[in-house]
Amino acid sequence: MSLKPWREIARPHKDVLEGTFKQSEFAADISQVASGNATAEYQDAEKFFSRTFITEGMRLLLISVAQRLAGQGGDPVIQLQTAFGGGKTHTMLSVFHLASRKVSTDKLTGVPPLLDEAGIHDLPSAKVAVIDGIKLSPSQPQQHGSVSANTLWGELAWQLLGEEGYAMVAQSDADGTSPGKEVVRQLVEKAAPCVILIDELVAFVRQLEIGKQFNAGTFDSNISFIQALTEAMKSVPNAILLASLPESELEVGGTMGQRALESLEKYFARVESVWKPVASNEAFEIVRRRLFEFAGERAEVEGISRQFSDFYRANSDKFPLETQSNVYFDRLCQSYPVHPEVFDRLYEDWSTLDKFQRTRGVLQYMAIVIHRLWNSDNKDALIMPGSIALDDSNVRNKSIHYLPQGWEPVLEKEVDGPRSEPVSIDGHDTRFGSVQAARRAMRTIFLGSAPSNAEQGVKGVNQEHILLGCVQPGQTIGVFEDVLKRLRDRLHYLYSEQDRYYLDTRPNLRREMESRKHHIQDRDELLPLLKDRVNRVFGRNHCFGGIHVFTPSGDVPDDYASGPRLVVLPPSAAHSRGESNQAYEAAEEILRNRGEQPRQKQNRLIFFAADYDVVSRLKEAGRIYLAWRSIVTDVNDGKLDLTVSLSKQAKRNMDAAEQSLNQVIREAYKWILCPVEEFVKGKPQLEWESVAVSPASQNLVAEIENKLKEEEWLISEWSPIHLRNTLQRWYLKEGVTEVGALKVLQDSCRYLYLPRLVNDQVFKNAIIAGLTSEDYFGFASGKDGDRYLGFTFGNGSMLMLDDSSLLIEREAAIDYRERTKPAPQPEVLDPTGDGVTDTGNGGTGPTGGGTTNPAPEIPTSSIGQNVQSVAKKQFYGAIELDPLRAKMDFATIVDEVIQQFTAKVGVEVTISIDIQAHAQDGFDEALQRTIKENCSVLRFNSSEFEE
Template identity: 75%
Template sequence: MSLKPWREIAQPHKDVLEGSFKQSEFAADISQVAGGTAPDEYQNAEKFFSRTYITEGMRLLLISVAQRLAGHGGDPVIQLQTAFGGGKTHTMLAVYHLASREVSTDKLMGIPPVLDEAGISELPRARIAVIDGIRLSPSQARTYGSITVNTIWGELAWQLLGEEGFALVADSDTDGTSPGKDVLKELLSRAAPCVILIDELVAFTRQLELGKQYKAGTFDSNISFIQGLTEALKAVPNAILLASLPESELEVGGTMGQRALESLETYFARVESVWKPVGSREAFEIVRRRLFESSGERAEIEGISRQFSDFYRQHADKFPVETQSNEYFERLCSSYPIHPEVFDRLYEDWSTLDKFQRTRGVLQYMAIVIHRLWNSDNRDALIMPGSLPLEDTNVRNKSIHYLPQGWEPVIEKEVDGPRSIPADIDGHHTLFGGVQAARRTARSIFLGSAPSSQEQMIRGIQAERVLLGTVQPGQTIGVFEDVLKRLRDRLHYLYAEQDRYWLDTKPNLRREMESRKQNINERDDLIPLLKERVHRSFGRNHHFGGIHVFTPSVDVPDDYGSGPRLVVLPAQAGYSRTDTNQAFGEAEKILRNRGEQPRQKQNRLIFLAPDFDVVSRLKEQGRIFLAWRSIVADIESGTLNQDLSHLNQAKRNRDGAEQSLTQLIRETWKWLLAPVENFLKGRPELNWEVVSIPPTAPNLIQSIEDKLREEEWLVYEWSPIHLRKVLNDWYLKDGVTEVSALKVWQDSCHYLYLPRLVNDQVFRNAISQGVETEDYFAYASGKEGDRYLGFSFGRGSIAPLDDSSLLIEREAAASYAEKQRQAQQPQPGEDTGSNTGSAGGSGGIQTGGGVPVCTPPSVVDDNGSTGATGSDAVKTHFYGTTALDPVKAKMDFATIVDEVVQQFTAQLGVEVTISVEIEAKKKDGFDESLQRTIKENCNVLRFHSSEFEED
């Protein structure tokens, strides 16, 4: 069955549709009915009962009245005491029309079953007296022809029996004294069967000041009259009194009103039967009958109600517990087309307001709402709290009429209206706007929370009731949950505590937060916060030699270290997949230079860049957190004067902002950047490889290391075959058969075209694995002349890497090993005794698993001590020359300075002189522009000589 709009099933009354109803007509006036001047819906008994729902309480009362009038028992006195607008006047009207018998009882809807239950086949016609305390004045008499009436008892006698009745109390009426029980008993006996309806008795009695005589008598004489009347009624079996007494302080009215109520209750309590006419659930039918001509076919109503009920059961964890019972399905049916939550909020919450009349207030309010919804073509399946058109002036004015001052701007800005924040949210998000999620949610919060006050221990409406008042079957609950969070984060008058939400006229601390947020200094406050939080996100236990967050290039060490260094780029160096982004430029500055000096160990750096598209949100969230943190600190220190509720709110917002900031940190710094160089036309060209880190990974540093391993940007285990390839590609070629092992390791830290190893142990392991066979290369711990010291090839071990360590090309190593084996073979006639390693020998061969390893021979000096071979003369002068690749000259020269020059400059008393010779040739000669540029640069750099020559 489709979810039809309520307007296609139910039909409101004509006056509701046209908006022609008068609000005053919702307030039944029993005096107007008695005088014949009331609106037709109240004056005409048949129409009155057609629009009246006979509640359980009213049914029992009418049974008692019928039995009393027929002389079959029943209560002589019934006190109607309910809250303001609780239906007591309406109940009196029902008794009035039943007793007057102006229309036969068979034409009064709902009355025949009442009489059947009372056991009465024929109800006698009764005399009726209506005493309205508001219309009577203690100081002004009323004239009926030649009769002047001063008192309530005079009015009662006149209305029951005219001149005959008044004659019984004439003297008492003139003197203002109570006529006494016996006189009243005689009056009632003559008038019986009779009904006395006294409305607003307290309103009349409270006007009588103590000790003062009025035409209507004194306070005491009126109280005595009530005492005598209630006693007399017990003695007349077919006379009955219905009197209304107020329950709310607003109706009681001051000290005299309270005194009058207490006095009247004392005497009524002796004989009366207290009846509270309308239960909140019975009000469903009362309101529905008055506002709707037809609520629709039963089958359609049940179909719509069933869809709502099933929807609530399917999502039981999202809605209140009572929605899971079949009883709630019945409530949906009985209140259709108005959702039960509307009635619950109006009767349970709004009825606590002094000015809000229960049934009458609901009628007035809902009549305006229905009129507006009908004219605006509202398509909701039910009229829900989220349906209330608070943007309409009449509806808004009626809503704030019952509330304290200050609500109008709250509704206009934060609940409903074209310029409200919810309207803005709906307008900018299609997902929300399609169902008006923000406006419906804000309306539901308003209806459920506006009547609450700061004095309440628990304020607001639960989130499950907000959803109950907004979501319809077929809609996605998550959309409304999401928009609820957005409203919480944006509205200045919305409060949230745990799962409860409420609006107030006093702004929450969000406005204070917004003000502080604007004053956050990015350099002094925000960037240090982001730096600290990014640091915190990495934790410990990693293979990096260091993690440098927002570190200037001069402070990023240029060393070999125990591992590569992770450089976290600052927020302004964001990475984007577009052609232009700041990340590469910032990373290249750090990669190429350490401050003003060129960086040598470039291949020891990996970069982590922020996402350009997230940075602005991150900064905003950082400012929000800082603002909330400062608010909490100021409240706790007393600088900001706020109550405990605001402190709790500030703490919740601070903690929530911190949690969001932590998540955004992970979402922002997610791009790993690895620099690599490829040779293009013989020249190295810098490129960047980029990959993202999942922001949801539980361990950030582990996720980064896993990604580096996966992409092979960082080598944790190096096979000797790969080392051999590097040797053959870059070192062991063009007749070169050996290379410094230390140089290879250091070059892998320098040059971006070489593999990036985690540490030197990976390099050592590759060498160790490689020398275990004769397939890759050999290792030597040093070389003297043509001999390799600590030679390992086939099987063996390696010494620590130092300046003497060598890696030897496989063919050369095999040839050398063969020569060593041949040298080990004994010559014909030579003693084959074991004399290897004896002092004075020519050296020996150490075998490692059968593979000869050459060790240097020992030499005995003139003093008999053993020393290394060679002269003991003191060396006082060093001279070295080398050729540099012009393409890599900058890097190679830096290496020479680190590895050679610094060895001398680190020693005391060493004088170092460095000369640079540059020779350039070009067959067709250099043009004049180039010559001029070169000469100018050489002059600036203070070259001793710089000349261009002819061949």
Template identity: 55%
Template structure:
């Protein structure tokens, strides 16, 4: 069953519906009713009881009055003491109509049951005296049929018995002295049954100055009269007095009023029954009865209330705990079609304001609200705090009438209306606008926080109560939470703290922040701040350098892998802005004015073009909060402690938001690429965009992950891949060897080749493939047709320098077999010529005929023929100055180690260096060589 809105179930009274009510009509005036000049709703007993909800307290009070006037007991004196606007006068009117008996009990709804409970068949008609302390004047006698009535006791006697009654107290009235208890008892007994209704008694007595006598008597004589009257009532079983007294000293007014209240409370306290007619729960029904006709579709109303109760239980974690109680459904039914939270806020918060009457003030405000909602075809299920039509001038004026000055701009700019920020936010986001999430949230916060003052220790309304005031069954609470976050960021008068929210007439620090944001310029302030944030976000990681917003000329063109971060002006979008591509292309091709060669060493990080504006705005927010906090510390801003703490928290929040915004904005990796096939040439430069996960904790690690997973960066390379690369691009056209260093350098330069992290990855690949004969062979150089340091299928650690050669496996196999055959041939017995033998089998296996020239080749020895022992070895060799390091390492490995491995062998190695030049050695070279020779402990090191 679909739920019906409140307007289809509960129809307002005619005057509320048409907006023809007058504010004054909400004020029950006892004197006007007594004089017969009140409006029909108060003057007509039937209509009055139709619109009056008889509360439990009122029922007990009326029961006591009925018993008293019927002579069956009951209290002689009843004091009505409630808060301002708490229904005292309304209760007196109920007694007035009941006692006067102008209509039968059956025509006064609710009265027959009271009579039945008291056992009274017919209510006796009583004489009624109405003493209104505001209408009576202490020094202006009232003319009654030519008779001047001066005092309150004279007025009492005249209203009860006319001229006859007045004669009983004439002397006391003319002298201004209180009549005695006996005289008053006779007066009451003569005209019983009677009812005395005294309203605003304190307001009357406080007008008497102590020590001064007026025509109405004196301060003391009036207090004495009240004392005597309360005592006299005990003696007359069919007379009853109802008097209203203020609840607090503040309502009593002046110092004399406070004194009068204290004295009267004491006198009444001796004989009174104290009644508090209206409880907060019953006030719901009172207001509903006054504003709405009977509810015709009770099942529809119950369905709505049940839906709310179930909705609250389903969202227990986000709502106040009382909504989880079974009796909350009953509260919804009692208050229908108004949400109980509206009454809670009005009775608990707004009633604390000066001059706001608990019943009358609520009625006046709610009548305007209901009239406007009805006129605007409001379709809410209940009238909630979020339903308040604060865009309406009458409703707005009524709501701020009791508030301090300064609330107009708050409502107009932040809360409700065509020019309000809330309306603008909803127009930009249909998700929020579809349920008026921003306006409803702002209205709820206003209702719950406007009566608060700056001096309160705890201000505002909790988040759970905000949600209670806005959400209807079927709606997502997350929408309203999102709206509240938006409002907290955007509104000028909204404050928050400790999960509470409130409006204030003072602009919050956000307005100051927004004003300061406009001071900061992109070039001088924003871009440098973004650069600083990005630099702090990124670590070096696998990159040899991270260059944030760096000019092309300042990005090195070397063998290191480099991450280039593009500035906010170079944004990237898949379908829109391509300025990042243009900027990256320029950097890739040129280093300043020079061409860039190592193009495959650059990776680019680009900002998302659609997020750049939000990043800049967030940077401005951070800069603005920083300036505010700095000014607070320097005492340039005069703020209270709360605002100072709020500024610090806002700066922290802005910094945290900026950290997330940097990740959200810099989320595009741009990798340059070219594709090539043998015989077809190179493709045009292409750019491959890859999106980074903005939720990753570490941006640098996330970049590395994306690079690895998409093979944009190789950190571990299998030998088979290097073999395939060599086979495709280097071992071709009959060429079976490739310079290893050149291969590595080509991977750094050519965009169609793999991008290795560094030369360490290349070196590890060489080492990993050295033991296998499937991938490549090694040579540390080449002399003619002979490979120096040849290695194939053996574990080795190649030195990556200009001499390292990578051999194609077939060619390496053939060369190894040729070496093996040559080695076997020279080792056969009886063969001619000498041989150089390498007993350790390391790296060389070539043979040469003896050359008598010194240094022309290895010294050739022949095995001894006479069996004599050889105890000394001496050998000399000339080294190639360029290859000396490598050659000396081979001499140590292949010759020296043979001696040092034998115990007792003494080895001495001498090095002779002979350098000549026709042009002569300059001073710098001589100095450097002498210093180095000294450090290395040369025996002789001379220039001549």
């Protein structure tokens, strides 16, 4: 189905089309209807009901009135209390026409089903009295022939029963005193069935100053009458009272008005049934029925609405969540040809303005808008916020009528008009001009943000609702998104905070910010800012030996650090997937060289780079933040004079720009670049591997560490099998059976084809784990000729690495152990006769016990007796070593003493080392720091310096 314009489907009422309506006609006046002087649409009951949508509240009220008049129940007193323009008077008119019965009920649209529901087949005609608090005066009596009614009760008596009724209260009317409940009851009972309608009661009572006597009585006498009237209504079964009380402060009117309202509410509350006429979801039909003679065939309306609904669902990420349900489709149908967003903005935002009456204000405003659109041959599928022709003088005047002073130039320059900026933008870009994107967007922003006030926590309209208010099916959403950015950058009165936009009568600071932004120096201002902010992202707790942000190659250390170094490349060296990768080129320069010298420890460097596609946004975010920061600095220093509000706004914008900068930094810096070497034809060839980290991770440095470990570019735990394979591939081959352990560790820091270890402890742990079995390699603390010092194989223990430490090929270690195994000692008889014992240190008794002492001499007199020796279960040894020979001496002790114990099954060995050093002049800070770090790495239980 084609997207037909609304004007080809719906038809407004004649007075709307011709513009012959009067604004006053939208304000129903019940006293004019009672006197017969109202316009036909309100005076004629049949016309009135044909244009009236019976809401749920009105339906229940009319049923209650009908039941009451027929003597079948119903509420005796009903209070109508709604906000300004909420439909109180309109509701009273419906009761007036129903009760007066000047037109048969079968001709009143919507009434017969109500009477059927109430079970009433013959509704009696009732007397109707109308008291209009605005029309009556406390000092001016109402003249009815020879009768002058001074008070409310005098006027009520005359309207119900004429001279007969007035005679019942004549004395009270003359004195200005309340006639009392019994007199009022008799009056109402005699007039029944009857309806009493009191409109704007507070407007009358608030004129009665406390302590003063008026022709209409005193404040207290009027309150007493209302009390008597409400009580009397309960006792007359076919009489009903409807009174309207205001809800808004605007209608209450000052201290006396508030006091009058409180007093009246207290008495009405005893017998009333409070009714609030118009629900928000019923407003659509009220306005549509009043403004449109014909809203379109159902099939066509549903077809247009379905296209809009499908468009919103197909682009769910661009429009508000509520547009995705069938409920919104129903709203589109109910409000056609007006878009629901128009009603939402008018009822939710504009109705908060003091001068804007809810239903009445919407009717007045939309009548002018529809008249203008009809005459300008508007082709929109729906009347949307973006359709409202604010360039028309009548529409513009009605729009700013409800707003504070100062909006006229804003509308002319920045919203709609022949010389406005949006018209210029649409005129210079065909993408925008073909759909009037700039004008429609600004109209939508105006409708949604002009009624904003200082008390609102969040100002403006978010982008989703702007798009909802101006984009139609078949149009490109991106065009409107682009035009919002253009408008944000060029308009003086448009404010933008994140994705929210709003207009204000005060010029914004964006132009000042834009001017300053263009003067930011990249090298002197932007790059230092980005370096500082990127540095903050990483924190201090990490496994790296250092994190170097935007550091030249000469300043990146070339050492055996306690961990690999992470080099963060500047924005100019961004990573891209294209053929030319600036990140790889910059990283290779740092990898190969340290300044003008070749770099030795290349395998200690890992690189981190920004994404090429985000770098431009990163620089822009940095410039915007610097510009806002300079504005705030100038305000604080007194160099820039701004109002308090604008100063706070500048600070908010700076904070928002800072937050945006931090966000873009996380989005930009996400690429880990790892150099590796593969041998091609016997020569190492540099290759780069890259992986992205998630910008959403809470801890960036932890995420980088995890990625490095996942990709096995950084090893924190190394299995001895991998160490053995590395030794066999690169070192223990072609007859070589041993290699320096420290050389292997240092080579792993140099060559990119070797594993990259987190620190030397990973290497030591791999050696210790490998020495616990005989499957991998052997170890020696040093070598003296053909003899290994501190030889260890198949028995892991604590070790220290230095220039003498050796890793020994497995078969060579086995061969060495066999060659150096002590010769077996001859066995001798056990003197006790229980078995044999080995006279060597490593012998065992028959029970498999530990080392035994040589058999002592046994006295001849004891031969043949059972002699049991005491077992020695503990050994303690202490020795002082020459510090200069400690390494060699300790290796000898391990070979000659400790290994004798560890070679035995079931023997537990504990070794403690006590080190004491004393310097007459004290230890310098560098030495203390070095000792403490080494002791920490070696896991000393305690290490302290003392005075």
